[in-house]
Amino acid sequence: MSDQYSVLGDAPKKEDLKKLSSNTHLTITNLSAGYGKMEILHDFDLFVDKAQSLCLIGPNGAGKSTILHSIYGFTNIFSGKIEIEGKEITNLTPAEKLKTVGIAYILQDNSVFPDMTVEENLLMGGYIKDKTEESYQEAEKIFEKYERLRNRRSQPAKVLSGGERRLLEISRALVMKPSILLVDEPSIGLEPKYIDMVFEILGDLQNNEKKTIILVEQNAKKGLQFADIGYVLVSGQTAIAGGGDELLQNPDVGRLFLGG
Ligand SMILES: Nc1ncnc2c1ncn2[C@@H]1O[C@H](COP(=O)(O)OP(=O)(O)OP(=O)(O)O)[C@@H](O)[C@H]1O
Ligand SMILES: [Mg+2]
Numbered sequence: 001m002s003d004q005y006s007v008l009g010d011a012p013k014k015e016d017l018k019k020l021s022s023n024t025h026l027t028i029t030n031l032s033a034g035y036g037k038m039e040i041l042h043d044f045d046l047f048v049d050k051a052q053s054l055c056l057i058g059p060n061g062a063g064k065s066t067i068l069h070s071i072y073g074f075t076n077i078f079s080g081k082i083e084i085e086g087k088e089i090t091n092l093t094p095a096e097k098l099k100t101v102g103i104a105y106i107l108q109d110n111s112v113f114p115d116m117t118v119e120e121n122l123l124m125g126g127y128i129k130d131k132t133e134e135s136y137q138e139a140e141k142i143f144e145k146y147e148r149l150r151n152r153r154s155q156p157a158k159v160l161s162g163g164e165r166r167l168l169e170i171s172r173a174l175v176m177k178p179s180i181l182l183v184d185e186p187s188i189g190l191e192p193k194y195i196d197m198v199f200e201i202l203g204d205l206q207n208n209e210k211k212t213i214i215l216v217e218q219n220a221k222k223g224l225q226f227a228d229i230g231y232v233l234v235s236g237q238t239a240i241a242g243g244g245d246e247l248l249q250n251p252d253v254g255r256l257f258l259g260g
Helices: 004-010 014-020 064-072 094-101 118-124 131-145 162-174 192-207 220-227 243-248 253-257
Strands: 023-033 036-051 053-055 076-083 103-106 180-184 214-218 229-234 237-242
Touching: 004 229, 004 237, 004 253, 014 036, 014 192, 014 237, 023 214, 036 053, 036 064, 036 076, 036 237, 053 064, 053 220, 064 076, 064 103, 064 180, 064 214, 064 237, 076 180, 094 103, 103 162, 118 131, 118 162, 118 214, 131 162, 162 180, 162 192, 192 214, 192 220, 214 237, 220 243, 220 253, 229 243, 237 243
Parallel strands: 053 214, 053 229, 103 180, 180 214
Antiparallel strands: 023 036, 023 076, 229 237
């Protein structure tokens, strides 16, 4: 796989990556991480501001999901640091991260419980929270905001369309009131009108609710159009980084990932 991508040259330096953000919300420095003894990410750095969006693109198996897994706490971390607003969170468990620092992870796979109602699915997002009253309030806010879910709140989730299901998955994460959303392939399996809907919702969360968003997107064009900054990941390292628009104009990115 690396041959095709070897033209991309040396990884950008930490200083180059830092320039893409200003008052960093989440920082990853010199991270080496993987599964079991296998190292997938090598000396990886990432910087993202509050209310900024960062899109990871790259070939299958490059380690994009592994970055999200590492932030959330699903990998073995061999070395390096993950910090939120200067507080180190490298070794917190996923439950601790969700609860104390507000990181929510929206899975790549379909994770809706089909036989539970839309409302029950939504409240599952708050299962880990001590104050369930707060979860109910958050769920109400979501129903106020999204008519598509409100109209089906008492129906089993299996009646939802693919786009509505993705909306439910994103909303379920919001019940925890996270400040950082990790979103793995929001557009996968969706027809174009739903893809646009999902990106509109993510845009609303970033701009109006000031969420920091790190997303992985196979649809590089959509992802880079949406995101403020993009990293191209190859074999566990960042090969190119830049503003979303800048990467859309980059000829190597065009040829390798935009079908141009
Ligand atoms: N749970 C796991 N246990 C062991 N190895 C894993 C696990 N998950 C992923 N890997 C391996 O880590 C490497 C990177 O996988 P990852 O899922 O991060 O890639 P990706 O860039 O998200 O790819 P895709 O575009 O296909 O989703 C792959 O070689 C994969 O086989
Ligand atoms: Mg993946």
